[in-house]
Amino acid sequence: MDLNATRMFVAVVQAGSLSAAATRLGIPLPTLSRRIRALERQLKVQLLERSARGAKLTDAGKRLYEHAGRGIETLADAELAVVSDQAHLKGRLRVSLPQTFEPWWDLLAAFQRRYPDIQIHVYSTERRVDLVEDGIDVVLRVGAIVHEAMVARHVLSYRNVLVASPLLLERFGVPAQPDALHRYPCAVWASRIDVPVRWDLGGHVIEPKAVLSTNDYHHLCRRALGGDVVTELPPFLAAGAIRENRLVPLLPQYPLPEWSINLLYPPHRHQSTIVRTYLDFCQSYLPKIIQACKT
Structure with a gap:
């Protein structure tokens, strides 16, 4: 051949x-x-x-x-x-990330400071990519893993947090239990307009009154900060506003489901040196990611 x-x-x-x-x-x-x-x-x-x-x-x-x-x-x-040795790696790394996953942006910046001759292409999407057909080296995946032929390395787990602004709570009060949310204007994350969104709050499932649905968590955050809606946010988006009292976590005794975050890539025998170096770097940077995902 x-x-x-x-x-x-x-x-x-x-x-x-x-x-x-x-x-x-x-x-x-x-x-x-x-x-x-x-x-x-x-x-x-x-x-x-x-x-x-x-x-x-x-x-x-x-x-x-x-x-x-x-x-x-x-x-x-x-x-x-x-x-060359690893300190002078050159080439291209193609990664896929969930949209708005900001902690990983900092990781990629730190990785390129360590390996300045590696060019990174980031494909941000909510859909499940095919590593071979989409030309991706490593995927950061939220949720269940269905690619049996791929290796999944668990990174961390986190829960979204339900939040509202103090301004909205002055108008509607602080909800004491999940069913009370039916009185509140809510905004939800949704990838499709024709599928109803339900919140599983500690096993108590409700269908919120959604005045807005979007697949952009930054949009949801902006509307919550504006005092317009109750919404759920990833902890790394909500943490700063909660510390500054611009958002208030709601119903902490009724937590949202836990999300599992994994790095997905082909089996080890297919990895290039750049991919192996990236995976090792992710592991070493992990404590900072975990800290960013705490509220």
Whole structure:
């Protein structure tokens, strides 16, 4: 099998399209396309389904990437070990983060101060990404893990906190139990408009009177600070305002459910030196993340 063509195939998978891979490799697009087609003819299988939106792996392509990617990464690691030590890592790291997960922004900034020659691409989204097809190295995932073929490293757990401003509480009073929230204007986090939102408050489930729904926690925070609504916020967004008495935590005896946060990545044999270094750095930075998630 042609090693150079296989390197190009792996680059296409990681970049997400032929054109992006051609730019990354510094070769003409027709040359790259010709080499991939020659590899397909050699193997007598179709590896990529090409479309205007990019290149999608076939089942045969996924199998080749699983095996070839391992060897290519090993060769890249060997080359890196010869020319550089970890303190002078160079290259690109592609990560996916939940939207508004601010503590991880500080982690990435600290990581780049430690490794200034690593370029980071951050893809912020609420949807579940496919690491291979989306060209992502490591995902920070909130909630349940469903990718059985991936490694999940638990980072931390936290609970959102129910809050309102002192101004709103002057108007409506402080709720003593969950059902009292039906009297309050509420704002909820929602990814879809057609799915009702329920709050599980210590096992007591209510459907709040939602005057606003959005998938942006910063928007919810702004409206709560303005005295307009009761809402739930991640602790790292609420903590500062609570300390400054601009927000008040509500019903602490009825806690919201716990969220599990995990780093998701391919099995160890596929990791590049940059990915391994990033994972180790995350582990060392973890106490600061945990502190940021305390209210």
